[in-house]
Amino acid sequence: MNATITDKEFEQFKSLIYEQVGITLDAPKKTLLTQRLGKRLRDLELSSYQAYYDRVTGKGGGEELTQLVDLISTNKTDFFREPVHFDFLREEVLPHVEATRTLRIWSSASSSGEEPYTIAMTLNDAIRDRSQWDIKILASDISTRILAKAASGVYDDERVMQLPQDVVRRHFLRGKGEQAGKLKVRKHLSELIAFRRVNLMAPAFPIKTPLDVIFCRNVMIYFDRPTQETLVGKFYRYLRPGGYLFIGHSESLQWVEHQFDYIKPTIYQKPFD
Template sequence: MEYSITKQEYDRIRTLLYDESGISLGESKQSLVVSRLTKRLRDLQLDNFTAYYAYVMEDASGEEFTRMLDLLSTNKTDFFREPKHFEFLRERILPGCEQDKRIRIWSSACSTGEEPYTIAMTLYEAVPNAAQWSFEILASDISTRVLAHAARGLYTEDRVREMPPEVVKRHFLQGRGDSAGLVKVKPHLAACIKFRRMNLMDERFPIKAPLDVVFCRNVMIYFDRPTQERLVNKFFHHLKPGGYLFIGHSESLQWVSHPFKTVAPTIYWKEA
């Protein structure tokens, strides 16, 4: 069965997505919605997008909305993606935390976990005695599905193929037998990361202690300018003086009103 979407159906889905997640689809993404949701409609044996919208709205658990969100957004990520941020963390930020030996970092759109695990690896690789430090990483996402994947810390070997073998050996367990071809994050990395479902559209975030760094990379491209502005200013509030915000290399705050100082493209600083 071939599906098509009416303007009314598209507008309903687009509005729901924007209201619940901040993702702004624009007015001309009908073909994307049809192509990415067609298989789901077939699996549910639904005749049209009106029926699917009703199905999403009637699901009190919110699981179908999460599934729709996953299908319509991109969860593509890699270990050590955009490596300059991790170099900056290691060379510029971590030395400033030497006295207290404590650093608090929020990976605010962590997807399947590669980003927070990379942060943890960067910290462990950068200090001579990690046992003397307190590494606290909050990793959040709106999708319970990708969070479950992230919390398992289980990946196919090809996901770590570009990493130096000695780094993989230090931080991952090699699968054997039925788990051959898989790697699992070692407990020392998992122990410093707390995974939590959070919606960046929420008015308040359940974060009490001030943060040293916020990673929000490759998610604001989905948001319109007012949403970006509100979010960036909320990040500013949660950072301690001297804290940093990292955004994705495809993103810019050039047209967004915010109180940060620009340190480098995609790196912003809350003045001390």
């Protein structure tokens, strides 16, 4: 059966998604929502979007809400995407933490893991005596499905093969047998990273130590200005003075009220006290 979504149903999902995930669905997204949810309706043998909405918002609907988020979120990412941030990390951030040899970094919308693993590769290759350093990378996302993929550290050959050969050799293991055609991130990278589900809409985050850098790239673009403002305010609180916020190349804090110093496009710094 092929249910069609009514305007009322679309508005209901729109409000629910905005409240729970912060993502603003405008009218052109109606087709997308219908396509992605349509399959879920069929899998669950539900005859209308209203029935699905009731399931998601009803008692015990939390699990299904996670599925819904998985269906609507865009997970596009890449290794070394927007390399300016990794260069900045190596050239500007690292020299300033040499004294303490401690680094706390949060990849706050980590998708399938390419971003936190790229952070780990950058640090690993830039630091000589890594055993003397205390490095922790928190990688989080709202989607449990994509987080599980990230935590597995397994990628198809063609994604990894775009990297220089020496990088692949240093940081990946080639799959054999059933895993042929796949590569797995080596332990010296994965042991730096903790994967957790974090919803950026939560009033507080599970972070105790002030952070040196927060990556929040290519997710704020889906949030409206008040949501961005609240989020950027929360990030400010979790950074140490002098810590950095990196955002995506098509994002800007120009119209958002905030207390950060602008360093260069997509890079902001919390002022020193």
